[in-house]
Amino acid sequence: MAFIINGAAGRMGRMLAEMLPAEAIAARVDPALANDPAAGTYSSLSEYDGPADALIDFSHHAATKAVLDYCLARRLPAVICTTGHDGREQAAIEEAADEIPIFQSANMSIGVAVLADLARRAAEAFPGADIEIIERHHNQKLDVPSGTALLLARRIREARPDAEFVVGRHENGKRQPREIGIHSLRYGSEVGTHEIILSTGRETLTLKHEAENRALFADGALAAARFIAGKAPGLYDMRDMLG
Numbered sequence: 001m002a003f004i005i006n007g008a009a010g011r012m013g014r015m016l017a018e019m020l021p022a023e024a025i026a027a028r029v030d031p032a033l034a035n036d037p038a039a040g041t042y043s044s045l046s047e048y049d050g051p052a053d054a055l056i057d058f059s060h061h062a063a064t065k066a067v068l069d070y071c072l073a074r075r076l077p078a079v080i081c082t083t084g085h086d087g088r089e090q091a092a093i094e095e096a097a098d099e100i101p102i103f104q105s106a107n108m109s110i111g112v113a114v115l116a117d118l119a120r121r122a123a124e125a126f127p128g129a130d131i132e133i134i135e136r137h138h139n140q141k142l143d144v145p146s147g148t149a150l151l152l153a154r155r156i157r158e159a160r161p162d163a164e165f166v167v168g169r170h171e172n173g174k175r176q177p178r179e180i181g182i183h184s185l186r187y188g189s190e191v192g193t194h195e196i197i198l199s200t201g202r203e204t205l206t207l208k209h210e211a212e213n214r215a216l217f218a219d220g221a222l223a224a225a226r227f228i229a230g231k232a233p234g235l236y237d238m239r240d241m242l243g
């Protein structure tokens, strides 16, 4: 199998390209790369019409329309690893999944997939608990809160449909029971830590995942690309892949 890497000049795109043998890279695409077909680099998706089994997107959410238009026109499965999509971009992803297979996860790590399941179960077990999420990332990260923190909060909301997300609590006043607080720390080269605190006032449960190396996200993206190549149209995530 061979994959198009979109966002290939970025941190994740470069890591993915380093992990793959040359024959598994159909094209490396990024506006920061020279358009050089002989080297397999392209400054935009429209420059590449060669063979590919799937596209892996580690670029920027603003590229979503271009990514979807390209994959729809070529009936190409897409793995959307990029985070920070606004409502319109997310709706476009869901609409495109009617026609092509799309795998989307704000966090490609298996550990985070397990953490999300544990968080939902814990919220079910402690229906009245205060829940707070703390996420820590490097100082270059663009989206706040992290896509993973939102993924975790949404999974918790499956157990608490009336939950209200409060991002970065900053005003005076008592915490409301239905709130899920989400707090973002940005410093140094921190790869990504997510912590969920559930407290009843009598006991506190803390669930925590620490990413130690970005390669884990590239591993997950590759597994996802192999998983959706040849699948029926639809929106897939880690739950589908891990069963």
Ligand SMILES: NC(=O)c1ccc[n+]([C@@H]2O[C@H](COP(=O)([O-])OP(=O)(O)OC[C@H]3O[C@@H](n4cnc5c(N)ncnc54)[C@H](O)[C@@H]3O)[C@@H](O)[C@H]2O)c1
Pocket (backbone or CB within 6 Å): 006, 007, 008, 009, 010, 011, 012, 013, 029, 030, 031, 032, 057, 058, 059, 060, 061, 062, 063, 066, 080, 081, 082, 083, 084, 105, 106, 107, 108, 109, 143, 147, 217
């Ligand atoms: N799902 C996950 O597990 C996971 C893990 C890590 C990062 N991410 C997300 O992946 C994205 C990239 O992360 P990064 O750390 O590599 O960022 P980065 O800033 O290092 O790289 C992004 C790259 O995308 C390129 N780019 C920008 N606009 C583009 C466009 N329209 N088309 C093609 N390329 C474009 C930039 O030139 C840059 O080279 C971010 O949204 C990040 O949050 C997701």
